[in-house]
């Protein structure tokens with residue numbers, strides 16, 4: 001099968017792509033027993049014992065291609081729900097034989113909610129998430145209290161959520177969430193830090209994703225933060 005992004009080439013995910021539809025179904029009792037629905041995704045890698053990072057909405061996989069080389073002893077899972085992007089990114093990992101990256105075709109909110117085991121992620125990356133600018137679509141934004149509850153659950157102790165957006169209204173929405181989740185009396189809680197560029201970011205870049213490179217040429221400004229699990 002060929003896709004628009006593939007320019008006529010046949011895309012092949014090989015062992016680098018996993019599709020949620022091929023995973024075992026959720027158990028019938030997953031609501032009363034959510035722990036029974038978890039999948040140990042670390043087992044998808046040759047070295048499951050290594051630190052594990054996850055990127056939500058990886059697009060064409062550029063951040064993962066770049067950053068995985070700087071952290072060869074870390075496993076990275078990219079989750080992407082647009083099939084065309086997922087297939088392109090998984091094929092890219094296979095062509096480059098990037099053994100410490102896997103791509104998953106899934107809805108990241110659902111996957112976090114049901115499948116990711118508690119306390120296994122050292123860093124969760126969320127770069128240029130879809131802003132859903134219309135008020136009636138705000139409920140589709142990735143950043144929600146329910147999402148933050150799951151982020152806190154899946155992060156290991158002192159694990160980090162790293163976020164960057166170009167969208168000012170979405171940034172204001174995120175800041176409201178961060179203020180609540182970093183308040184001294186909030187439980188569970190995060191501590192907030194300034195965003196630190198990954199080693200793979202190029203000159204003048206914040207992260208160096210495809211969308212960032214597109215938006216730079218439009219003169220947009222970027223905002224980001226790190227939220228570290230506090231307890």
Ligand SMILES: C[S@@+](CC[C@H](N)C(=O)[O-])C[C@H]1O[C@@H](n2cnc3c(N)ncnc32)[C@H](O)[C@@H]1O
Pocket residue numbers: 056057058059060079080081082085106107108109127128129130209210211212
């Ligand atoms: C604006 S793009 C940014 C892509 C990439 N992070 C970048 O900066 O180039 C947002 C990406 O998130 C993906 N996405 C949005 N919601 C998602 C979800 N619930 N689960 C997985 N991927 C999602 C979209 O398909 C899209 O590829």
